[in-house]
Amino acid sequence: MSGALDQALWTPSAERVETANVTAFRRTAETRWGVSLPDYDALYDWSVAQPEQFWVSVWEDGGVVGERGEAVLVDGDRMPGAKWFPQARLNFAQNLLRSRDSHDALVFWGEDKVKNRMSHGELYRAVAQFAAALREQGVTKGDRVAAFMPNMPETIVAMLAAASIGAIFTSASPDFGVQGVLDRFGQSEPKVLIACDGYFYGGKT
Numbered sequence: 001m002s003g004a005l006d007q008a009l010w011t012p013s014a015e016r017v018e019t020a021n022v023t024a025f026r027r028t029a030e031t032r033w034g035v036s037l038p039d040y041d042a043l044y045d046w047s048v049a050q051p052e053q054f055w056v057s058v059w060e061d062g063g064v065v066g067e068r069g070e071a072v073l074v075d076g077d078r079m080p081g082a083k084w085f086p087q088a089r090l091n092f093a094q095n096l097l098r099s100r101d102s103h104d105a106l107v108f109w110g111e112d113k114v115k116n117r118m119s120h121g122e123l124y125r126a127v128a129q130f131a132a133a134l135r136e137q138g139v140t141k142g143d144r145v146a147a148f149m150p151n152m153p154e155t156i157v158a159m160l161a162a163a164s165i166g167a168i169f170t171s172a173s174p175d176f177g178v179q180g181v182l183d184r185f186g187q188s189e190p191k192v193l194i195a196c197d198g199y200f201y202g203g204k205t
Helices: 014-018 021-033 040-049 051-061 092-096 120-136 153-165 178-188
Strands: 104-109 115-119 144-148 168-172 192-195
Touching: 021 040, 021 051, 040 051, 092 153, 104 120, 104 153, 115 120, 120 153, 144 153, 144 178, 153 168, 168 178
Parallel strands: 144 168, 144 192
Antiparallel strands: 104 115
């Protein structure tokens, strides 16, 4: 094994490096802050030496949708204990659903071998429809929404719909066990319970 760690398993081509997102980020940071970041190592060193500048760039150039707030890094010398963007307000569902194109957002292959794909646009529309249904049931920010469902696209749609409203989502798989489900959902006191009518597990339905 001597010297094995010195051998790179894979090295990207110069063209791939040139078109990489991290290269675009590095160049934008150079312009924004007036620094020289000729390569990844320089970018890394700058992120450690100037963490506030680095994280401002991550927020601004990463396309985060939300309110950043004034503070970027509080108690940065405390690890653990540092706080990033303590005044920030954002909705992660809004950020995840900002793309509406036809590329795959979800690819699901069930145990029954049924394969299902959802594009970004299809996912957005499904979440919007489900969020509207939750609102019709009176779900608002801070309410709890529970799902008694397996790991499947519909569960993700329900989670994102709840999050888009500001509701708190909790879930349990149907194979979780009766007492475990009662304990989890009993503590959260959900306003809405979403359930499936069956599932596949271990070759059985």
